[in-house]
Structure formats: C-alpha cells, structure tokens
Amino acid sequence: MDQRTTIFLGAIAAAVLLVIIAGFYWTGHMFYPTGVHHKHAVLAIVLAIGALVVANFNRPSSAIARR
C-alpha cells in the first residue's frame, strides 16, 4: 500500500471517528467535557469535513491519474 492510499484510508477513518464523536457530543455521551455540547459536535463535523477534503486530495484514483 503506497503512502497516498495510507493517507486516504487514514483520513476516511478519521472522518468516521469524528462523526461518531460529534454524535456523542450532541447526545451528551462524551466523557470530556461531560454533558450535551452542540458546539463541540459542530466542530467535530467541521473537522470530519476537513478529513474528507484531505482524503479527496489523496484518492487512489488521483494517484493513478497522475502516473
């Protein structure tokens, strides 16, 4: 697996993890800080979008196209 594919898969995994964290914050199931935190949830979603942008720049198909 080349570096580009590793970054792509890592970014996708990070995006999924951030969406889960956002869900926990929105419903008040996150351990720090405890309680419902909509602002934290929104930030986690924004970061998940950022991770998807990183994944987009490292799509394996893009790498193939460059070669």
Next chain:
Amino acid sequence: MSHPVAGALAIHGALPHALLAAAQSPHHYDKLTHAQAAVLAILQGVAELFPISSIGHTVIVPKLLGWNIDQSAATFLPFVVALHLGTAIALVVYFWRDWIEILTPMIRSVSTGKLGSTPQERIGWLLAAGTVPAAILGVLLEKPVKHALGDARVAAVFLIVNGFMLFFGERLRLRAVAALAAARGDAATVSLNGGPRPIEALGWTEAVVIGGLQALAFIPGISRSGVTIVAGLAAGFSHEAAARFAFLLATPVILGAAVLEIPTLLGSDGRPLLGDAVVGCVLAGLAAYTSVRFLMRYFTTGKLGPFAVYCWIAGTLSLIVVLARG
C-alpha cells in the same frame, strides 16, 4: 425572604434559574448600561487586534472603573458574542481581496481533487492547518482557562508577561533573519512580502504550532495577535507579513466562535441585551476596522516595542490599583 428583584423576575419568568439564583444572593451584579456597553464594545474592537489582549482589558478596565459586572453571567455571553461577530466582520471586510484570492483556488482544488501551486492557495491551506488546533483547543480549553484565571490581578500580571513576550519577539526575529541569511549565504534579502521569508514558505508543522499557540490567548492578559505576530517574526517574517498572517489566522477562529454562539444571542438569554448587542457589534466592528487599518500601515515600518512598553505600564499600574483596592 427572596430578593425583590428575584421575585419580579420569577413573576415574569424571563430569565433562567441561574440568574435568579444570582439575584437572590447578596452578591448580585448590576445591569450593563448603554454607556458601559459602548465602552466595552470599542475596547473589544481595539484590543482584539492590537497585541495587548482584549480579554485582559475587558477583565481589568471594568474593575478599575468600579463597574460591578459579572462577565461570566449567562446574560452577558450574548453581548460578548455580538462584539466578536463585529470584530470578525471587520476583519473579513478589510481582507476581502485576500480571502477571495485565497478561497478561489482552494475551492477549485477541492472540486478537482488536485492541489494547485499558487502561493495564495498554499497560504489558504496553511491557514486551515493553523485553524484546526486553535479551534480544538478553543472549544476544549477556553471556558476552563477563563474561569480559572478570570481575575483582574491575574490579568494584570499576564499583561506584563505579554509585554515581555512582545519585547523578546523582536529579538527572535533578529535571530531568525540572521539564521535565514546564513543559510542562504548572503545578507538578508527582501521578498515580495517585505521580509526575508514569504508567508507561503511557512512549513505545515510551523503553521500548526502557530495556530495552536493562539490557545495561550485564553489566558487573560496574553494577546492572540501578539502571540501569532511574535511566532511569525520567530519564523522569519517581516512585521507586516507576520501581522497579515496573524489577522488572517484569527478571522476564521473569531468568526467561527461567534457564529457558533449566535443561537445564544437569539435565545431567551440574549433578548434583554439584543439592542445593546447590535449597537455593540457595530461599534466593535468600526473600532476593529480602524485598528486593523492602522496596524497594517504601522507594521510596514513599526515594531512591537511600543506595545510592549504599554503592556508593562498598563499591567503594573492596574496591578497596583487593583491590589490597593483589595
């Protein structure tokens, strides 16, 4: 027997239980007057962009003027949000050409899935990289730090520390310029950005570190723009480039924080202060626009020294007055 004000509020049911509890306690706080709101708005607009700490000044000045305002009260937060919104709008308006030049290639790159090679696009991604740690640390640390250190004495001490940071920032720049010149094997050359190193030459790690350092500004007395300008100087930027990068980096953080709190402004807590909040937003915006305009001109030739001296004097005098009053 309950406090009469608390009784009246309970009848109208206009304010939350936390404020009722505050009104019932012997330590209840005064309502913000229009004049106080105007002064705080102008103070916020100026101090947010000058490297002299807006949080420090909004903690110290009311204390010095004898205003009995609880800035951590639920009803005060919407007002603060409006002031930040005004400041962020002023920054966007001042740097609108820069933002268009930055965002256009970024959007194009995202849509095509290929990174471009223009300096503006690289600056955009550097700003994005710097904003991530600032946003995470801001959301997680802002309230605990402000709550723990939101005292006028602490703010005055850190204002003095801020002065030392600005003073040594100039030394760091001289070292960085000398190191860059030595690496090139020639005298320090001047780039298009007016300094030995253009903004787009910044590394990803440096951008993340500079962005993360903004979290220091949650300590009342430490300036966000001061920290980022000093970090930019240490990275080898000219004063103008460091200030430009600092203001561009601050814009998404301030705007994002304000936008996230807009529901608070429009909620039941915000309604009693909505008039003051709107006027405060405009005043803070005008003060911030005037400040950024002045600072960008000042930093074409000016240095951080005068701000360091101001922080030392203001911090020391504030500390003496606050300690004398007990």
